[in-house]
Amino acid sequence: MSRTSFLGVAFCLVALLVGQLCEAYNIGIGKSDITEPAAEVNMMGYADIQQGTAGILNRLYARAYMIENPATASRVLFVHCDLHSVMQLVHQE
Helix, strand or coil: CCHHHHHHHHHHHHHHHHHHHCCCCEEEEEEEECCCCCCCCECCCCCCCCCECCCCCCCCEEEEEEEEECCCCEEEEEEEECCCCCCHHHHHC
């Protein structure tokens, strides 16, 4: 089972378990294209250090899944990005 499939199944199981604990939850999903410009982007060491990109093979996306309990306004948010790394500031927000 691929990692994406596993995460999707795990998310659905969590949603089902959470749904049994109260009458209604708000569930939201989102997807956004985060692909950078098509040329002259640094390869971060995956090629010659001086080499830049020359085009796009696959677009990069960020996906977000949220479950909210409307009674308490508490939320669980999972964000997945098709990236090499994410800055520490994003984790802190």
